[in-house]
Amino acid sequence: MSVTSFYTGAPRHMVAVDCIIFGFENGQLKLLIVKRLPAPYHGAWSLMGGFVHDGESLNDAAARVLQVNTGLDNIYMDQLHCYGDVNRDTGGRVISVAYYALIRISEHLPQLSAEYDAHWLTLQEIPDLIFDHGQMITDALMKLRDKAHFHPIGFELLPEKFSLPQLRNLYEEIYQRPLDKRNFRKKILAMDILEKLDEKDKSTSKKGANLYRFDKSKYGELMQRGMVFEI
Amino acid sequence: MSVTSFYTGAPRHMVAVDCIIFGFENGQLKLLIVKRLPAPYHGAWSLMGGFVHDGESLNDAAARVLQVNTGLDNIYMDQLHCYGDVNRDTGGRVISVAYYALIRISEHLPQLSAEYDAHWLTLQEIPDLIFDHGQMITDALMKLRDKAHFHPIGFELLPEKFSLPQLRNLYEEIYQRPLDKRNFRKKILAMDILEKLDEKDKSTSKKGANLYRFDKSKYGELMQRGMVFEI
């Protein structure tokens, strides 16, 4: 078989990326959901998505979709799963590669492209979404939990400076269960990957909570020596 | 924007599935590797793969590729990852969705389609493969380990009737580390998901090892009640 016939004979498909975008605000885990522009289902709630271009890798496409819709760059993203049922998109046969992203809502979030009508919604507030986007969110939550358990990705959702109660609150949201204050503190501090700052967050109590910063380079070193992150 | 222009304007891509096929034979974990037919790289070692057809889901495409190349049907398969770098396939821009499959080599494996020149190779014997297929295998091994840790997928690689030493041997191969005989036995039997048969495997010792069978329905019941599989 010649190169030409092998490749030129192959069917072609539309391929999209969809982004499950996590944020953390007011002690709650949230998702960025938009009102869809294109028909079918114009105006329905949906994840952010877009087609993969020629000459563009999947990772690049995901980053572009995020950038165009939020103005954000250099964001933590990870592939979730590739969804390929024939009729998953009622507008045509589209294979979709889902990515999840973790965003520090507090730090920036310029105007959320008004054009796209984007909203941060808590898990409870999420309405029914088009296509298999609901399933994607369910899958993403599972994956976020698994990943957060053994990788320090929680810090991607917090401001650079954060307090331990804040961090614990985040993990309680991710795991959807209460975590013991003292045990949590013991565990995270024992890993020796947080830098204690000489600064307090007085916004949630009179006493004020000490602020910390995640020391990425220290974490890298300790990783090399076989340390295992676990929360 | 009309439905027509939104979808018809979208770029189209070739989409393939590649299969990482695990088997277990003579106490060793093996992979099914083929000699590639199409140019470029005709004759080079490669994973089994094929293009996704129109009107065919990704899962169906993976099952078809496996069926056509091995004659096997109804095989455990799970999606691994979607690989989408622009130049990953030197013959053209092809997005590939990788699946891994678990096969009971012992039970069947008709003639491995001689046409395809397929071989079961141990991890050590695997040669350099084309494209990013080497990376796919590395990723698949990681995923197999993670999955096997909390899901009873090991049984997919063993004959219906197996001995505990055999089962332990399998997990030692998957994890690439020795497991304590007594602790392993204690743990797996405590889960109460194996049916002890009145039969022995005398092929590996004079004494003979008792055979067991995985009780899938019992496992299902226990799962419902919150039991957690872990090995």
Add this chain to the structure above:
DNA sequence: GCAAAAGTGTTCCAGATACACCCATGG
């Protein structure tokens, strides 16, 4: 009778869990 693999329990240790009181401060 001996070689070779199968089968069997107990001790020890580390890490997880449970738990209650004092501290600092703004109002």
Add this chain to the structure above:
DNA sequence: CCATGGGTGTATCTGGAACACTTTTGC
């Protein structure tokens, strides 16, 4: 001065890891 959330240490429990001898039987 008091209400509110922040910060701290210890006792207990559970599950994992280490470990050596007896059993069976084909040759």
